[in-house]
Amino acid sequence: MTKWLLLSLTCVAPMALGRQPQTAVEACQNLTSGSSCNINHNSGQCFRLSKSQALICRADKLVIAKTSLQDRASGMPPARRHQVIQSEGLRNKVPADRDPIASSRIKVTLQGAWRVIEANGISAHKTGAFPNSGNPHEIATQRYKYQVPTSPKMAAKPTSVTLQNFGIAVNGVPFDPSAAEWYLGNRGLWRYEALSGAVPLGVDENYAHVQPNGAYHYHGLPSGLLARLQVNADRHSALIGWAADGFPIYALYGYNEGGNEESGIVKMHSSYRVKSGQRPKGHAQPGGYYDGTFVADYEFVEGAGSLDECNGRFVRTPDFPLGTYAYFLTEEWPIIPRCFRGTPSKDFRRGPRMGRPKHRVKG
Structure with missing residues (x-):
């Protein structure tokens, strides 16, 4: 062991x-x-x-909007309605002091051109208490089965991460950066940033909380996992997980020159910045000033950081000495990438394939 x-x-x-x-x-x-x-x-x-x-x-x-026929067909959650337009950030997180409800199980096999990942969605690290005041759901074991290409290819253009899992961590817990929280409940431009603090979501110290089906998932840096993998500034990040398009996910630290392991270790930085000025105001427009409350408050500024618009770059890593495109989790927004450079597997879409609870145990 x-x-x-x-x-x-x-x-x-x-x-x-x-x-x-x-x-x-x-x-x-x-x-x-x-x-x-x-x-x-x-x-x-x-x-x-x-x-x-x-x-x-x-x-x-908090008003739950009616679920549209399209939402019902896709298995997507209903858009929740809020009116907050400014926030001062996430301050209070639920202490991660609860033992896992079950043993963490994950199996990765190579089957032809595919990497098949099966997991029960339970972390080995401690979590917060669920339900809690911001999240009414209990953690439950899941039946995840995802397949991603072993040799992923770059697509002609990036694909946005919508309300779906971006990928899955090496411990079998999904990365899910988005939230079904909208200004006035109108699905569209003004979706709330999950970690802005504008909407209390009951996230724990791993920046994670629980879906209605019991799926524990990360919205930000998975603190407990990074500690177990000994991610630190002294060496290149360990492999953190796999994105839905098959490219690897790392966190925080990589080589200064992506393809040169002799160039030293540096912290990776996002190239997104909060926009300056005022948001539009009017019908279904929030007004106020850009501050990170909404996803649309951010803009990509090429060259502002070390990563591209999908929070990735071409690199050599200890796992891929010949080179690969790879994603990095960062301290700055978006933390978890918001677009794919490859073609995401349909297995990661919202709906029945997303994972089914096996049983529930009080968290």
């Missing part, structure tokens, strides 16, 4: 995703847990994520 070495690893959320709004704390001053509160003209309830943290006000004004 492999003996895992747990290391101390600090995973820093992007600056734009950095804090719980102070107004949420102020709204619960001199109140007790469970008391009614008011934030941004919305009623809510005071709660705390841990004994060491202050009470915060969580607005309960």
